[in-house]
Amino acid sequence: MHEAIVIDTDPGQDDAVALLLAFASRDVLDLKAITTVAGNVPVAQTTANALRIRDLAHADSIPVHRGADAPLVVALETAEFVCGPDGLDGAGLPAPAGEAAPGHAVEAIIAICRAAPDDGITLCPLGPLTNLALAFRLAPDILPKVRRIVVMGGAIGLGNITPAAEFNTYVDPHAAAVVFGCGRPIVMFGLGATLQAIASHAQIARIGALGNVTGKAVHGMLTRPRPGGLGSDGHPMHDPCIIAFLLWPELFEGRDCFVTVETGEGLLRGRTTIDWNGRLKREPNAHVIASVKAPELFERLIERLATLP
Ligand code: BDR
Numbered sequence: 418m419h420e421a422i423v424i425d426t427d428p429g430q431d432d433a434v435a436l437l438l439a440f441a442s443r444d445v446l447d448l449k450a451i452t453t454v455a456g457n458v459p460v461a462q463t464t465a466n467a468l469r470i471r472d473l474a475h476a477d478s479i480p481v482h483r484g485a486d487a488p489l490v491v492a493l494e495t496a497e498f499v500c501g502p503d504g505l506d507g508a509g510l511p512a513p514a515g516e517a518a519p520g521h522a523v524e525a526i527i528a529i530c531r532a533a534p535d536d537g538i539t540l541c542p543l544g545p546l547t548n549l550a551l552a553f554r555l556a557p558d559i560l561p562k563v564r565r566i567v568v569m570g571g572a573i574g575l576g577n578i579t580p581a582a583e584f585n586t587y588v589d590p591h592a593a594a595v596v597f598g599c600g601r602p603i604v605m606f607g608l609g610a611t612l613q614a615i616a617s618h619a620q621i622a623r624i625g626a627l628g629n630v631t632g633k634a635v636h637g638m639l640t641r642p643r644p645g646g647l648g649s650d651g652h653p654m655h656d657p658c659i660i661a662f663l664l665w666p667e668l669f670e671g672r673d674c675f676v677t678v679e680t681g682e683g684l685l686r687g688r689t690t691i692d693w694n695g696r697l698k699r700e701p702n703a704h705v706i707a708s709v710k711a712p713e714l715f716e717r718l719i720e721r722l723a724t725l726p
Pocket residue numbers: 429430431432457496543544569577583584585655656
């Protein structure tokens with residue numbers, strides 16, 4: 418049975434690889450739509466980038482809906498210093514051929530959930546959680562139709578954008594708090610998990626040698642110059658873990674935990690507190706992934722990317 422999913426995203430190079438993995442897996446995943454959000458770059462650019470990646474995969478039947486241009490409460494902060502001025506530095510892709518579908522991303526999420534098949538919709542947020550939070554607040558009736566949320570965000574240890582916080586939960590902490598408090602099943606991939614999924618230089622070279630345009634674009638993105646200190650071992654593949662989990666859950670292990678998000682304006686903004694040892698005696702609200710079988714993940718990812726144009 419195909420799992421019906423919506424990918425909410427802010428491409429971003431690692432988002433782009435996640436999208437490509439989903440495009441290459443339509444034998445298993447029923448990708449209803451891609452919704453975009455401001456994050457790595459402003460939303461006009463994340464939308465253009467989602468369309469560029471869709472063009473690359475010749476997947477124009479999948480609608481792309483443009484979403485929120487700013488977090489719920491705080492001002493938008495973006496990450497051009499990591500992703501480059503257009504968010505997809507190194508991809509070498511042309512401007513999109515088509516346009517975003519009519520209708521705001523939040524309206525699309527609501528409509529897709531309301532029309533969901535019996536087993537519901539899996540939401541896959543790869544960026545700040547603004548669109549999901551708006552949808553849940555605007556239309557709480559959709560919550561029972563949300564089968565699960567498999568999210569890239571947060572950290573059990575150190576953050577990446579601040580010492581305390583991971584980028585996605587930092588950019589819109591209030592939205593993250595709404596989503597972690599929504600009461601639906603959540604699978605959380607924080608940095609403790611995704612930093613185990615670092616594509617090595619050898620694996621990136623294999624992707625470049627696949628001989629398809631997709632491999633060339635992915636190789637270009639993952640070998641672009643990046644600021645120092647972001648890891649010389651290879652390129653972190655945070656967001657592809659989300660799609661990989663849907664396809665190959667046996668590659669991941671975790672634990673049910675209570676998770677909260679810090680919404681204050683201080684140094685802890687966007688910090689996720691993960692009660693790994695159950696000290697707070699609170700009902701778990703997320704399955705927190707802690708280990709990733711990365712070599713097998715990359716073998717399977719490379720196999721799938723090889724099937725694209
Ligand atoms: C997350 O932040 C973004 O820059 C990446 O695309 C990923 O979603 C990692 O902290």
